[in-house]
Amino acid sequence: MxxxxxxxxxxxxxxxxxxxxxxxxxxxxxxxxxxxxxxxxxxxxxxxxxxxxxxxxxxxxxxxxxxxxxxxxxxxxxxxxxxxxxxxxxxxxxxxxxxxxxxxxxxxxxxxxxxxxxxxxxxxxxxxxxxxxVNEHGSLCWNELHTRDYEPAQDFYAEVFGFDYQDIDGEDMVYSTCLRSGDGREVAGIHHDTQLPEGVPNYWLTWFASDDVSQTADAAEQLGATLLMPVTDTPFGRMTIVQGLQGDVFGVIAVAPSTD
Incomplete structure (x- = not known):
């Protein structure tokens, strides 16, 4: 937290x-x-x-x-x-x-x-x-750009915000984290998303933290939402992507439970 x-x-x-x-x-x-x-x-x-x-x-x-x-x-x-x-x-x-x-x-x-x-x-x-x-259940924990146009996107954000990039290795994945100017801290990601459906624009995806991703996913479905990605264990944590009741799409990813 x-x-x-x-x-x-x-x-x-x-x-x-x-x-x-x-x-x-x-x-x-x-x-x-x-x-x-x-x-x-x-x-x-x-x-x-x-x-x-x-x-x-x-x-x-x-x-x-x-x-x-x-x-x-x-x-x-x-x-x-x-x-x-x-x-x-x-x-x-x-x-x-x-x-x-x-x-x-x-x-x-x-x-x-x-x-x-x-x-x-x-x-x-x-x-x-x-x-x-941030970085606790129900709060913002990550933001990433999903784009078909990977290198042009990197060029743009480097020019506007001074980002450098760190490549992230992953099977069948091209991804880099954005390193903030000044202190080099990782603050965002850019994902070369080759699975974007035709007609869907490039977009920034919001990720919210969860103490229990499976429980949050079950609750979302019970409320009428749709899971666009099933609950999945990844090297970056347990995660899912949800489409809310009005079309709002967001990610949910695991964090350690808060003791606050």
Missing amino acids: STRISSWPAGTPMWVDLGVDDLPAAKAFYTELFGWDYTSGGEDAGGYLLAHVGGRAVAGIGPKQDPSMPTVWTTFLASDDADATAEKVKAAGGQLLAPPFDVMDSGRMTIAADTVGAVFGIWQAGTHIGAER
């Missing part, structure tokens, strides 16, 4: 949020699955909610701004200067889907697409630093 009270270093995936058509249904699903409770993002937040574990924020859920958009978990990467990072996105060949804007006093953000079409957010912290609790 890790608790955070200060801003995350630039380049770190530090927040995820979900836009949904049916907010009460999403709240109920994740409450049952992970034990989340919620606080409002404020009067001007348009219904946006902060999900909490142990009294600390772990994710956001809110109504979709555009009903035609898919229901997806969006990964946000930290920035010390959202405007400057947005300019780097454009210089590297990416697109800004929303120009940088202030979110009250919570922070400044933009939504971008990389050169391989995967959408992500950029967050410059104000009063909201992002995830305040």
Whole structure:
């Protein structure tokens, strides 16, 4: 378990949020699955909610701004200067889907697409630093880009965030971890996903931690979700991939039970 009270270093995936058509249904699903409770993002937040574990924020859920958009978990990467990072996105060949804007006093953000079409957010912290609790049951523990275009994706994130890469050996798998500029810490992954169905865009996958992946998977199915990958033991831990009730896809991976 890790608790955070200060801003995350630039380049770190530090927040995820979900836009949904049916907010009460999403709240109920994740409450049952992970034990989340919620606080409002404020009067001007348009219904946006902060999900909490142990009294600390772990994710956001809110109504979709555009009903035609898919229901997806969006990964946000930290920035010390959202405007400057947005300019780097454009210089590297990416697109800004929303120009940088202030979110009250919570922070400044933009939504971008990389050169391989995967959408992500950029967050410059104000009063909201992002995830305040990570690497424990029901909280964020990893983010990875699934892409058909492996080397162009690496080039883009190296140019925008200064990432170096560490190749991960695996049978029939091409994967690298993203090493954060400055301290070289592994903060994310890029997976050459050759199994992406035709028409499915490249995307960032959110992984939540679980004390018991089999139990979490069973609970998800009982709530009406679908397992896109069965519970599987891997060198990286026991894991599964879940599609929620509104199409929201996320991974669940084992962590040691918290003693907190």
